[in-house]
Amino acid sequence: MAEKIVLALGGNALQSGKEGATAEGQRLVVQRTCESIAQLNERGYEMAIVHGNGPQVGRIVMASEAAKDITPAMPFDVCGAMSQGYIGYHLQQGLKYALNKRNQSFPVVTILTQMIVDGQDPAFQDPTKPIGPFYTREEAQVLEKEKGYVMKEDSKRGYRRVVASPLPQKIVEIEAVKELWPHAIVITCGGGGIPVIEDPTGALNGTAAVIDKDFAAELLAEQVDADILIILTEVEKVAVNFNRPDQKDLDHLSLLEAHQYCKEGQFAPGSMLPKVQAAMKFVRSNPSKRAIITSLDKALEALDGKTGTVFTFNG
Ligand SMILES: Nc1ncnc2c1ncn2[C@@H]1O[C@H](COP(=O)(O)OP(=O)(O)O)[C@@H](O)[C@H]1O
Ligand SMILES: NC(=O)OP(=O)(O)O
Numbered sequence: 381m382a383e384k385i386v387l388a389l390g391g392n393a394l395q396s397g398k399e400g401a402t403a404e405g406q407r408l409v410v411q412r413t414c415e416s417i418a419q420l421n422e423r424g425y426e427m428a429i430v431h432g433n434g435p436q437v438g439r440i441v442m443a444s445e446a447a448k449d450i451t452p453a454m455p456f457d458v459c460g461a462m463s464q465g466y467i468g469y470h471l472q473q474g475l476k477y478a479l480n481k482r483n484q485s486f487p488v489v490t491i492l493t494q495m496i497v498d499g500q501d502p503a504f505q506d507p508t509k510p511i512g513p514f515y516t517r518e519e520a521q522v523l524e525k526e527k528g529y530v531m532k533e534d535s536k537r538g539y540r541r542v543v544a545s546p547l548p549q550k551i552v553e554i555e556a557v558k559e560l561w562p563h564a565i566v567i568t569c570g571g572g573g574i575p576v577i578e579d580p581t582g583a584l585n586g587t588a589a590v591i592d593k594d595f596a597a598e599l600l601a602e603q604v605d606a607d608i609l610i611i612l613t614e615v616e617k618v619a620v621n622f623n624r625p626d627q628k629d630l631d632h633l634s635l636l637e638a639h640q641y642c643k644e645g646q647f648a649p650g651s652m653l654p655k656v657q658a659a660m661k662f663v664r665s666n667p668s669k670r671a672i673i674t675s676l677d678k679a680l681e682a683l684d685g686k687t688g689t690v691f692t693f694n695g
Pocket of ligand 2: 434590
């Protein structure tokens with residue numbers, strides 16, 4: 381039977397490199413990434429793709445706020461839906477091209493996905509999710525004062541606006557994902573899913589937050605009974621003493637080792653920590669499964685055991 385993979389693509393990773401943070405730059409990074417995804421498809425893996433949206437949704441919100449004198453600003457959840465739309469569009473386009481080149485006519489579909497969150501989630505009182513561009517400390521102070529944003533340092537890369545990031549609880553469109561799974565590469569839970577709160581009548585209402593796509597991908601991987609959760613970002617391996625002269629890249633982590641490093645504060649909150657926590661949760665949910673964290677261009681090598689950081693239940 382074909383192995384099932386949930387592939388999580390980092391929002392920052394999709395806007396990294398020399399191309400920068402333009403829509404065209406992202407399209408080029410997506411195109412390269414789609415070449416590896418098409419190779420995975422060629423090998424017979426069944427796949428769903430979950431992408432991040434931190435930089436993208438941040439920019440959509442900024443554009444909407446900047447234009448508020450011309451047209452009313454879009455609510456945050458609508459900005460999240462817009463980010464799913466354009467990143468899904470880039471992925472559909474890139475994948476179709478990469479698959480066609482290999483004479484594979486496999487359907488690719490983006491499902492606009494809502495994610496139920498708990499309105500009482502303490503995360504609403506403690507913003508942690510970095511969105512939008514990076515700023516200097518001085519610029520961040522000005523934004524805090526002038527716009528009332530909460531700004532935090534992000535993995536020593538600069539300062540970013542942070543927003544609430546409640547935990548994903550239920551994928552609203554999960555039945556559609558399961559129906560489509562054997563027949564298509566499904567792009568779903570983009571940006572962690574559009575955060576919605578269910579009221580007592582069953583109505584869903586969008587809320588101002590950005591869900592962590594690593595946790596959303598983990599939830600999806602459990603629900604579709606995936607064999608492997610692969611989290612692709614900018615770094616090839618998870619490291620301890622990250623960005624220090626004694627940095628050590630890790631090939632493998634057992635649950636126990638990962639837990640110990642989390643306790644030591646080795647993984648930055650809002651960036652590497654949720655990835656490690658999602659990987660840990662997945663292997664804890666079923667000890668026969670594995671999770672891998674690696675860079676966008678190394679997915680194939682990592683699946684072959686040649687690189688990446690592999691998480692397993694035991695050592
Ligand atoms: N211990 C660590 N090991 C490796 N990378 C780390 C670590 N701590 C923080 N990072 C940073 O986390 C980044 C990944 O998080 P982020 O950029 O938020 O991911 P995404 O690509 O999903 O948007 C890496 O590119 C790296 O700069
Ligand atoms: N929503 C989300 O987790 O985005 P990033 O991958 O950009 O952090």
